[in-house]
Amino acid sequence: MINYIVKRLLLMIPVLLGVSLLVFTIMYFTPGDPAIIILGPSATQESIAQTKQELGLDKPFGERYLEYIGNAFLRFDLGKSFFTGRSVSDEVLIRLPYTLKLAGLAILCSLIIGIPAGATAAMNQNTWKDNATMFGALFFLSMPAFWFALVLVMIFSINLKLLPVVGIETWTGYILPVISMSVGGAAGIARQTRSSMLEVIRQDYVTTARAKGQKERLVVIGHILRNGLIPIVVVAGNSMGTMMGGALIAETIFSIPGMGSYMVNAISKRDYPVVQGGVLVIAVCFSLIMLLVDIVLAFVDPRIRAQFSSKKKKGSAAKWKAAA
Template structure:
């Protein structure tokens, strides 16, 4: 198991290098002076030559590109992602302040996805070929096909402006989390529903399932005790991957519902051309996503020893 984990960690190195290179290149591929663009977006109005030179020196923009990239990577490894041009505070501090809200939303969205997707998939597999199966799969396709921003606005219109059940934006407490988490979780719910249906149908042909039916066990007991347990291995993998995707996918949801999370921070940083903040936040989310994927791979290898021994 240790060799497998070490191998997966070593595979992350070139991926992290490529991500850091792409994130670093974003600022330098833009036409014009990056320092001038950042000051124009963050401060507006007339920009003094002194302020421009101060920012260039602060960010090391006068150094050759290889030196700038080396400084960027070295700082990132030490937890230093630079300083926000707009807020004049370290980027890592801003990320730390906002990440809790984003993590809360991603966990709530994943809970919605599991609570909706798993029952839909199980029911569809149990009623394969019938109208219930068709209805469940139709609902899963609809849920996974709706654009997040459109669904969010639709939920706000119905549950905030019409029924007045939940706040439309901002707020605190569980009510403020309901609409954003449903908006974020429905997409993953459709994916999980189709996967659990496929997994359940695959294990339904196994000998132990036929034996359970031959013993006269009720359908519900066979599905929950024998089928679901063995069908959950690929589903657990997908749940982990979906959690990483939900963390990275909060940008639109937080913008629609005005939540003070990392996604909304990135949008505001892009609009104000605060490139150090954009770079740091995107790099942070990419690393979190990779670590979640790594944790999923390790859990999968622990559940199924064939993975770590290369026999599957």
């Protein structure tokens, strides 16, 4: 198991190199010149050339990229913002915890709502409970998150004045952003829980458990849900990753100083180091979450665990991930 984790961590290096090259290239070809944006429309050719030199933008592509990854991978220095001049690494360290906290709370919320909802639907298949839950899930899944966030603000903050409109100075500030982020995830997890439980529900071993005299509730938790958990964990991991990036909507609406709002501003201003650094950090988080998902899967399913110890790389974990 430890061998496996080390191997996965080492595998992250080529992945991150790939991500950085991709982002660097895309930013290079994106129209818009940071020097012009900094200096404004009235700038002269000379001052633009000078600023470009200061920012290091006059060097050829290859040299700039090698210099960038050298700094990023060997010295963990992601450069400085073109506009504020502040170190991207320092800024990320301040902002990342907000995003992680939001995404973490949102995924927790999604699981707490989604799994029981999906389980209820599956256990009452084709009854009104099932239909109502699945209608609700479809409704929340197809609703734009930003619109829902605004509706929440309108109801709870402006009309009822129960919760703050923006900011996260107190814990109550987290409520609306987390809810608005988690409904989509909860709906997705509910649907996945329902379908994977329905796959298990007619298995013989569920009948075996009932035939032992086990209580229905424990049959559901210990045998049905336990076996349907693999795709649920994979979906939850994917939504956690998506939420890391998707947090920007909630962060923008609720003025939360997280990674999302940081990067959105940077993109519109062509602040290359911030965009590149932000994407790289999110890619690291995403890879770590996927690793965590695989470790959780090994705990959930002994068959996957057996594959780890026999050091086979292709296994049902990979299969499930491909399917999801």
